[in-house]
Amino acid sequence: MLDQKFATLPKLILQIVQMLQNQSPSDSLNEIIRLVARKFVGLGVLEVADELEIQEAILRLEKEIIDLEATINSASDxxxxxxxxxxxxxxxxxxxxxxxxxxxxxxxxxxxxxxxxxxxxxxxxxxxxxxxxxxxxxxxxxxxxxxxxxxxxxxxxxxxxxxxxxxxxxxxxxxxxxxxxxxxxxxxxxxxxxxxxxxxxxx
Missing domain, CATH: 2.160.20 (Pectate Lyase C-like)
Structure with a gap:
């Protein structure tokens, strides 16, 4: 179960990295990136409590991607x-x-x-x-x-x-x-x- 859930995270992280090439990350995005790095990389996976924690991280990443897309696509004056x-x-x-x-x-x-x-x-x-x-x-x-x-x-x-x-x-x-x-x-x-x-x- 964990392997299937973790398979989504690298794709989301890669998408955010690509979108951040010309953007500065927000405080909330920095926070979720630190969380993912701490909990879902290496031995950190042993600290994952349950499936809900993984789903929450994925939802937060998806929300940040939506916010980034809105920022990138908005008109600049x-x-x-x-x-x-x-x-x-x-x-x-x-x-x-x-x-x-x-x-x-x-x-x-x-x-x-x-x-x-x-x-x-x-x-x-x-x-x-x-x-x-x-x-x-x-x-x-x-x-x-x-x-x-x-x-x-x-x-x-x-x-x-x-x-x-x-x-x-x-x-x-x-x-x-x-x-x-x-x-x-x-x-x-x-x-x-x-x-x-x-x-x-x-x-």
Whole structure:
């Protein structure tokens, strides 16, 4: 009976070890790992009182695996003030609390938000699966800046400079003049539209 029950434990331990490669174990997980090592390895098996003790250990390990899976699969957000010549990736949202991003490769599984009115996304590439609310895109020097998003989402920007491009699937829109109060989305016909309140003539 013990041999059959112990056969499950190594598999659970191996599964947890694999899941912990990029995670730190919780206090409760550390506790159950110490218990398993003390009671179910080597001569420790002689201390096992009965089948219920083994079942309890297995249940605790299975619960920890479920908790780990939830942690690993949950969206991770990034919140920062400034990034330069960097690569930022988040399965959740990315929030800029300060100057913004310069010459960066940014990819977000959720929204991208700029909290400050002087925040800038200048140069590089922004890939956003959610919505984006930004202050400035590009630069007066027409620095190449690419924004890619998906159908059903929208990009809202206070100011967009020439040199900025918006892409959805195979559709591409290149900004030729400075624009203010810009909304970028796909209409009901599936056409990429860039709407704005007025153009800004830059000297």
């Amino acid at each position: 990034i919140k920062l003030a400034y990034a330069h010549n960097s690569k930022l990736e988040a399965s959740g949202k990315i929030v800029f609390t300060g100057q913004g991003a310069y010459m960066c490769q940014v990819s977000a599984g959720g929204d991208v938000l700029a909290e400050k009115k002087d925040s800038i996304f200048r140069g590089g590439r922004l890939i956003v699966t959610g919505n984006a609310v930004l202050n400035e895109l590009g630069s007066p020097m027409a620095t190449p800046t690419m924004v890619e998003f998906v159908f059903g989402r929208r990009i809202l920007v206070n100011r967009v400079y020439p040199g900025v491009s918006f892409r959805v699937g195979r559709q591409l829109f290149k900004v030729q003049e400075g624009l203010q109060d810009v909304r970028v989305a796909v209409d009901e016909q599936g056409i990429l539209r860039v709407d704005y309140l007025y153009k800004e003539h830059l000297q």
